[in-house]
Every structure is written in C-alpha cells, then in structure tokens.
Amino acid sequence: MGRMIRSVWRGFMALCVMAPMASWAQDAPLPAVALGERLFGDVRFSNPGSQFSTSCASCHTPVTGPKGPRSFTDSEPRSLIPSSEKGAKLTTLRNAPTLIGAGKLTRFDWDGQYDSLEALVRDKMTGVQFGWLPGESARALDEIHTVLQNDNGELAATKIPYAAEFKTALDVDVASVSRDELLAASAKAIAEYVATLAPTRSARYDAFAFLNRINPAVAVADGDTPVDFAGRLFGRLMNQEGRQSVKAPLDFDMLAYKGLKIFFGIDGMEHQGNCVACHYPPDFTDNLFHNTGVSGEEYDSLHGPGSFGKYLANLKAPSDATRARPDKADPSKADLGHWNFAGPASPLRKEGEAEEFFQARMRAAFKTPALLNPALTDPYMHNGAYATTEDALRQKMRAGQAARESKDTTLDPEMALVNISEDDIPALAAFLNMLNEVGPDDYRHLIADGTHTLDGPFE
Numbered sequence: 416m417g418r419m420i421r422s423v424w425r426g427f428m429a430l431c432v433m434a435p436m437a438s439w440a441q442d443a444p445l446p447a448v449a450l451g452e453r454l455f456g457d458v459r460f461s462n463p464g465s466q467f468s469t470s471c472a473s474c475h476t477p478v479t480g481p482k483g484p485r486s487f488t489d490s491e492p493r494s495l496i497p498s499s500e501k502g503a504k505l506t507t508l509r510n511a512p513t514l515i516g517a518g519k520l521t522r523f524d525w526d527g528q529y530d531s532l533e534a535l536v537r538d539k540m541t542g543v544q545f546g547w548l549p550g551e552s553a554r555a556l557d558e559i560h561t562v563l564q565n566d567n568g569e570l571a572a573t574k575i576p577y578a579a580e581f582k583t584a585l586d587v588d589v590a591s592v593s594r595d596e597l598l599a600a601s602a603k604a605i606a607e608y609v610a611t612l613a614p615t616r617s618a619r620y621d622a623f624a625f626l627n628r629i630n631p632a633v634a635v636a637d638g639d640t641p642v643d644f645a646g647r648l649f650g651r652l653m654n655q656e657g658r659q660s661v662k663a664p665l666d667f668d669m670l671a672y673k674g675l676k677i678f679f680g681i682d683g684m685e686h687q688g689n690c691v692a693c694h695y696p697p698d699f700t701d702n703l704f705h706n707t708g709v710s711g712e713e714y715d716s717l718h719g720p721g722s723f724g725k726y727l728a729n730l731k732a733p734s735d736a737t738r739a740r741p742d743k744a745d746p747s748k749a750d751l752g753h754w755n756f757a758g759p760a761s762p763l764r765k766e767g768e769a770e771e772f773f774q775a776r777m778r779a780a781f782k783t784p785a786l787l788n789p790a791l792t793d794p795y796m797h798n799g800a801y802a803t804t805e806d807a808l809r810q811k812m813r814a815g816q817a818a819r820e821s822k823d824t825t826l827d828p829e830m831a832l833v834n835i836s837e838d839d840i841p842a843l844a845a846f847l848n849m850l851n852e853v854g855p856d857d858y859r860h861l862i863a864d865g866t867h868t869l870d871g872p873f874e
C-alpha cells in the first residue's frame with residue numbers, strides 16, 4: 416500500500432510545473448502510521464509507579480512545548496526520566512535529538528547503538544526512558560498489554576479502541592497475541608510513524624539554492640563528495656556575483672550569505688569553516704561519527720584542563736563508566752560515544768583501516784547531527800551543554816584551534832580545517848537560521864514574490 420501511494424505521488428510530482436523537491440504529501444496517513452502517531456503521544460505506557468507519566472512526545476515534542484516551538488525534541492540539555500524513587504531527579508544520558516529525518520538513518524542514537532528503528536523503540540518502551548529499571552521489562556510488557564486491551568477509544572480523537580486499530584492496521588489481535596508480539600507490533604507502528612517525519616525542504620537555504628540554480632544536495636551515492644559540491648557551489652556563486660545577480664529569498668541577507676560561504680568554504684579558500692566536510696546537504700549530516708571535542712570539554716570542565724587527554728591515554732576496555740555522564744566525584748566516568756560499540760561488527764571501520772587507528776578514531780565519537788530546524792532544537796550537542804547556536808559554534812572554533820595547534824591530537828582530522836574566528840560567529844549563526852523550514856505554503860511565497868538581489872559588497 417505504501418508503495419502504491421508513493422508511486423501515485425511521484426506521478427503527481429511529475430505533473431507539477433514548479434516542483435522544488437516537495438515531499439509534503441497531504442494524503443490521509445496510512446492506518447499503521449496513524450496508529451503509530453497515537454502510540455507516540457500516549458502517556459499510559461510509562462511505569463505507573465513513577466512520579467509522572469511520559470510518552471515519546473514528552474521528550475520528542477512535535478510542535479510546541481512548555482518553552483515554545485519545538486521540532487521533535489524537548490528544551491532540556493538532558494531529558495527528565497520518570498522515576499519510581501521518591502524525590503529522585505533522573506535525566507537521560509544525552510540530549511534528545513530531533514526525529515525529523517530519523518527514518519533515513521542507518522545508525523540510531525548519538526553513539527549508533529542501534530541499527531534498527533524498531534529495535535530502538537522496543538527497548539525505549541520497556542526501558543529507562545519510560546521509567547522502567549533494568550530487570551523490569553516483563554512489567555513493562557504487562558503494562559503495554561493491559562493498556563492496549565482495556566482501551567475503549569475514549570482518549571483518541573477517532574474514538575476507536577486500540578484493539579480495533581491494531582486489527583485494521585496490522586492485522587494483530589490484541590487479545591490473543593503474546594506480549595512480545597504486541598510490543599513488536601507497537602514498535603513497528605511507531606517506527607512507521609517516525610519514518611514519515613521527513614524534512615520538507617522548505618528552508619531559506621533551499622529557496623536560495625533554487626533561485627540561484629544550485630543543486631541543493633550532495634549525491635554521495637553517485638560519488639559526489641562534499642568537496643565537489645563546494646567547488647560547484649562556489650563556481651556558481653562567483654558567476655552570479657560577477658553579474659551582480661546573487662538572488663536571495665526574503666530575510667536572507669548579506670550576513671547569512673557570508674555565513675554560507677564560511678560554512679561551505681573548504682581548505683585553501685578565503686573563508687574556511689569546513690563545516691560541509693561533515694554537515695553536508697541536503698540534511699547537513701554525513702551520518703558518520705567523529706570526535707569533535709564535546710565530551711572532552713565537559714570532562715575537562717569537571718576535572719581540569721588536559722584531564723580528558725590523560726583519561727584517553729589510560730583507557731582500557733569499554734565499561735559502564737565509558738558510556739556515562741561525566742561526574743565530578745568519579746573521574747572514571749566519561750562518555751566515549753561509538754567507541755563502546757566499536758567491536759569487530761562495527762560497520763564504521765573503513766576498508767583496510769588498521770584496528771588501532773579505528774579504535775582511536777572512535778573514542779568520544781558521536782554521530783553528526785542533521786542541521787534541520789536548528790532554531791527549534793536547542794540546546795545543542797550530545798550533552799546539551801550549549802544553549803545557543805553561537806555557543807555551539809564557539810565550541811567548534813575552540814576545537815578547530817586545538818586541533819591545529821596539536822593541543823588535542825585525538826580530534827577528527829577535519830577539525831583542524833575548521834578555521835573560524837569570533838568575527839565569523841554572527842554570520843555562521845545567521846546562516847544556520849536559514850536552515851529552519853518555513854513549511855510548504857510560506858515556501859511558495861519565498862521563491863515567488865519574496866525575493867531580492869544581494870547588493871554586496873562581495874569579498
């Protein structure tokens with residue numbers, strides 16, 4: 416059925432005269448997707464003995480949260496976990512990522528622990544995120560079963576009981592399937608819903624690319640590299656600048672344009688942010704893992720400058736402590752990201768890469784996050800330690816400098832090419848703002864009557 420709708424949609428796209436890669440289907444959602452969305456927002460699956468109840472949507476807040484507009488993330492550096500202990504305030508290990516684009520990922524979580532969305536959802540529904548302690552997953556399964564079986568549809572907009580919805584959407588009989596099968600079916604529906612949360616490609620950056628006839632994406636599958644992309648982009652821009660005809664959508668000003676050049680500027684160029692090396696379009700991620708110095712900054716802030724370097728030098732096998740929030744009282748605790756999963760089965764090992772080099776490269780390596788709607792996903796980085804985009808950019812500036820001055824040899828080599836100064840921060844922040852999606856209707860306005868020509872001066 417999904418395939419049928421997709422092919423109909425493709426047919427419709429082909430008829431559109433002006434089709435700026437729109438992916439906003441308006442069709443009614445498929446039954447499994449609608450079920451998944453309902454499960455996503457239902458707070459009755461968390462541990463009923465906890466201080467508060469929670470759902471996926473509590474931490475991955477779809478549109479608006481208590482502190483304003485959001486994009487499938489909350490506003491906390493680390494999210495609050497419902498706990499059954501009185502008075503205990505527990506938080507997640509890391510910052511909740513946005514779910515926009517998550518359906519396209521091949522590795523999930525900041526450290527790539529999961530390679531399947533469904534496996535991740537199964538674990539979260541029966542784990543700490545939902546207030547369950549290790550060893551309580553049987554209770555979690557009972558709770559899910561009880562809620563689904565007893566539901567009378569009262570809380571749903573459709574008023575359809577879960578049992579009927581599971582039957583229609585997945586041909587699952589809630590009363591007779593095993594608890595494990597019920598969890599699997601729920602996870603399948605939720606994963607199908609999450610997979611629909613695609614970017615709409617309606618940011619001012621998309622409009623800018625459209626207006627200046629720049630292919631807004633890097634086609635890695637076709638062997639197109641970020642460096643090729645940067646070359647093409649700058650070739651086109653130089654041409655437009657020469658003819659005084661760099662076009663821009665409403666509110667895309669010279670500051671944002673300067674930021675764009677820094678962002679895409681690679682080794683040997685006048686502006687050199689080298690951001691594109693890891694954050695490449697269309698989603699502004701390479702979906703790979705790098706040590707960009709974030710874990711180290713947090714560790715050093717607690718244990719003194721240089722202490723993370725010493726910690727890494729003395730590192731032994733992965734343990735609970737190497738996948739932990741750093742703690743002033745316990746220097747053995749640090750977050751080493753994908754290193755915890757860098758065993759022989761890790762798909763991230765490059766062909767022919769020496770084991771020692773791979774292990775070193777994966778220490779404190781985290782997934783490059785997509786930069787989609789950055790204004791709605793603060794605070795930033797895996798630990799949520801950076802409140803504003805400017806703070807996040809200053810972290811990049813410091814890490815770039817440390818890598819160049821060889822003060823930190825554990826950082827990803829591409830960081831040495833991140834050569835930005837305090838003067839570049841406002842421009843880069845302005846460019847990041849051009850990555851916020853405005854939605855299909857406003858986008859049409861952006862590329863139609865909201866355009867202007869940038870008047871320079873071009874440096």
Ligand code: HEC
Binds near residue numbers: 507540
């Ligand atoms: C208590 C807060 C909380 C709840 C509840 C929660 N999540 Fe998350 N979610 C997080 C955090 C934090 C992470 C990052 C985990 C990590 O890297 O250690 C995450 C990661 C993810 C990811 C990986 C995204 C990526 O970019 O790799 C997906 C997908 C996801 N959650 C979906 C869900 C779904 C679906 C549910 C409901 C079944 C859910 N989450 C419930 C906080 C939460």
Ligand code: HEC
Binds near residue numbers: 678693694792
């Ligand atoms: C070597 C690869 C690499 C380069 C180069 C790089 N980044 Fe990143 N970026 C990452 C990774 C990995 C993270 C997550 C780090 C973490 O949380 O530990 C990240 C995080 C971010 C975040 C936080 C996003 C969020 O949702 O939390 C922003 C903003 C960002 N980068 C912007 C930039 C900009 C702008 C540049 C260029 C000045 C740049 N990056 C250069 C890999 C890179």
